[in-house]
Amino acid sequence: MDSRGFDSAGRVFSSATEMWAEELGSSATASTTAEAASPATATEGSGGASEEGAGDGKRKEWYSKAIAYWQGVEASTEGVLGGYGCVNDVDVKGSDAFLRPLLADRFGTAKRHLVALDCGSGIGRVTKNFLLRHFNEVDLVEPVSHFLEAARESLTGYMDQGEDSHKAANFYCVPLQDFTPEEGKYDVIWIQWCIGQLPDDDFISFFNRAKVGLKPDGFFVLKENIARNGFVLDKEDNSVTRSDPYFRELFKRCGLYILSVKDQKELPEELFAVKMYALVTSQPKIQKSGKRRRPKNSPRMIRS
Numbered sequence: 001m002d003s004r005g006f007d008s009a010g011r012v013f014s015s016a017t018e019m020w021a022e023e024l025g026s027s028a029t030a031s032t033t034a035e036a037a038s039p040a041t042a043t044e045g046s047g048g049a050s051e052e053g054a055g056d057g058k059r060k061e062w063y064s065k066a067i068a069y070w071q072g073v074e075a076s077t078e079g080v081l082g083g084y085g086c087v088n089d090v091d092v093k094g095s096d097a098f099l100r101p102l103l104a105d106r107f108g109t110a111k112r113h114l115v116a117l118d119c120g121s122g123i124g125r126v127t128k129n130f131l132l133r134h135f136n137e138v139d140l141v142e143p144v145s146h147f148l149e150a151a152r153e154s155l156t157g158y159m160d161q162g163e164d165s166h167k168a169a170n171f172y173c174v175p176l177q178d179f180t181p182e183e184g185k186y187d188v189i190w191i192q193w194c195i196g197q198l199p200d201d202d203f204i205s206f207f208n209r210a211k212v213g214l215k216p217d218g219f220f221v222l223k224e225n226i227a228r229n230g231f232v233l234d235k236e237d238n239s240v241t242r243s244d245p246y247f248r249e250l251f252k253r254c255g256l257y258i259l260s261v262k263d264q265k266e267l268p269e270e271l272f273a274v275k276m277y278a279l280v281t282s283q284p285k286i287q288k289s290g291k292r293r294r295p296k297n298s299p300r301m302i303r304s
C-alpha cells in the first residue's frame with residue numbers, strides 16, 4: 001500500500017510498507033503462507049504465524065503489546081467498545097439490516113441449520129446481541145482469556161440446548177493469526193473490530209486459511225473502522241485502522257470479492273466511520289443490466 005498514514009503520536013509514514021518495516025522489521029516481508037497452529041494447540045496471546053523467521057522478535061512484540069493492552073481492559077461492553085457502550089444498539093441494528101437480506105439471498109428462507117464464527121469475539125457481545133438471533137450455532141474465537149471467560153458466563157443460558165435451538169457452542173482462546181477453522185463448518189464468519197490487530201501479511205494468511213472454513217455458499221462479514229486516507233496506527237493497542245481502498249487492495253490479495261458493502265449509520269461523529277463488507281471467494285453473479293443480483297426480499301418499485 002502506497003498511501004501515507006500516521007500514528008497516534010503524530011508521526012507521518014510515507015507508505016504502509018514503511019510503517020510495517022518499522023513495526024515488524026524484516027519479518028514484515030516474510031512469507032504469508034506460514035503454517036498456523038490448530039485451535040487446540042495455540043496458547044493465549046501467542047506470537048503469530050511467521051514467528052520462526054528472521055525478525056520474528058518484533059512481530060512477537062507487536063502482538064504481545066496488543067494482548068497486554070486488552071488484558072488490562074475490563075470485561076464489559078464499555079471495555080470492549082473503548083468507553084462507547086452507547087453504540088451497541090445502533091451497531092446491532094446496522095448489522096441486522098445488513099445481514100438479513102444476505103442470509104435470505106444466499107440460503108433461502110426455508111429452515112436451515114446455520115452456523116457462524118465470531119472472530120475476536122471479546123466478551124461475546126456480538127454473539128449474544130445479534131448472531132444468536134440468526135444462527136443455530138455460534139463458535140467464538142478470542143485470544144484474551146478473561147474476555148472469553150466472561151463470554152462463556154454470559155452465554156451459559158444459550159449452551160447445551162436441543163438440536164433446533166440457538167447455542168454458543170465452542171470457545172477458542174486463540175489469536176486470529178494462529179487460528180484455522182474446521183473445514184466447511186461455517187455459513188458466516190463474522191469479523192468485527194479486531195482485524196486491525198493483524199499486519200497485512202497475517203491478515204492475508206488468516207483469510208486464506210479461513211476460506212476453507214466456509215460452507216459452499218458461505219461468506220465473511222468484515223465490520224471495521226475506516227480511515228479517511230491511508231491508515232492510522234494506534235500505538236496504545238497496536239492496531240491499524242485502514243482506509244476503504246487499503247481494505248479493497250487487501251481483499252484482492254486474499255482472492256476475495258465484495259458481495260455487498262454498507263456504511264454503519266448513526267455513530268457519534270467523533271468516531272471513525274464504520275463499514276460492513278460481505279466477502280465471497282468467487283466473483284458474484286452480475287445481471288445483464290450490469291447490476292449485482294439483488295437480494296430476493298429487498299424493496300423494489302411496483303411497475304404496472
Ligand SMILES: C[S@@+](CC[C@H](N)C(=O)[O-])C[C@H]1O[C@@H](n2cnc3c(N)ncnc32)[C@H](O)[C@@H]1O
Binds near residue numbers: 066120174175198
Ligand atoms: C474492540 S474489541 C471488539 C470485540 C468484539 N468484536 C465486539 O465487537 O464486541 C477488540 C477485540 O479484539 C481482540 N483481539 C486482540 N488481538 C487479537 C488478535 N490477534 N486476534 C483476534 N482478536 C484479537 C481483543 O482481545 C478484543 O476482544
